[in-house]
């Protein structure tokens with residue numbers, strides 16, 4: 001079996017990033033345009049108004065899905081208030097490039113080992129924006145992290161807001177309905193809940209327990225990436241809050257999950273990452289999918305055809321346990 005994963009890019013030596021840079025087609029400030037579906041990938045800063053204006057041109061998006069970094073160790077922000085000020089900049093830039101009826105979803109992580117919990121501050125900041133709050137979703141991971149001195153962290157928070165009054169398409173899980181007996185009289189006949197259901201499966205709620213978090217054995221795994229969201233979660237968002245051919249934006253691309261989900265569901269996607277390596281991985285993931293039908297590299301990596309000798313060092317031992325989990329110290333991962 002192939003076993004050629006890339007070390008986690010946040011934990012590897014800068015040397016590895018330096019090795020990869022010559023293989024990255026975008027320099028900071030540049031935008032790649034896909035000739036097949038019209039997607040765009042920028043190596044841009046989400047808070048740079050001029051760069052975002054250039055990315056969007058005259059286009060307006062129906063849906064934004066943002067997954068900002070939050071970890072104080074990888075992000076140069078020390079205080080929640082600084083993080084919130086930074087968030088406010090890309091949130092207001094997003095408002096301006098959304099259509100009059102559009103949705104925005106934001107993943108807000110926490111680093112409980114360092115006491116970094118920006119969720120309440122973020123929600124208060126959002127009250128001052130022109131978005132209307134619609135829901136607050138929790139996605140439950142199967143595996144968690146944390147020390148024995150605290151509750152194991154398994155939740156991922158996802159906030160849902162709207163601009164105007166966008167359409168919402170109901171989504172169903174893969175979980176069959178089993179509870180029966182909610183009787184109601186319809187047109188004089190006593191019916192039971194399963195008779196009245198639109199689906200045999202349970203409707204997706206604001207607690208998601210049916211989505212597998214990404215780990216190294218999954219086809220969609222993109223080794224090197226440390227914060228990859230499951231494709232299924234992004235597909236659920238896109239399916240519920242956009243229609244065919246709509247434009248979706250994501251300003252924190254990383255492994256390119258939103259771009260790939262948009263391609264699969266026949267939407268267009270404009271996405272950016274400030275890091276040329278992640279912008280390149282995003283483009284390669286799309287190209288790899290088109291060439292092979294695969295959604296990731298499982299035990300390979302996005303640069304495997306470039307014959308680079310990776311400087312793996314001690315990271316090799318940690319590859320399988322931490323890939324695709326939010327950036328936290330390896331020793332805190334629980335199985």
Ligand SMILES: C[S@@+](CC[C@H](N)C(=O)[O-])C[C@H]1O[C@@H](n2cnc3c(N)ncnc32)[C@H](O)[C@@H]1O
Nearest residue numbers: 045046067069227228229252254255257273274
């Ligand atoms: C949490 S990850 C996003 C994960 C993504 N949802 C996925 O499924 O792969 C955050 C990404 O934001 C990028 N980033 C950090 N600061 C940024 C900025 N100012 N502008 C654009 N991207 C930024 C990081 O390089 C990182 O790849």
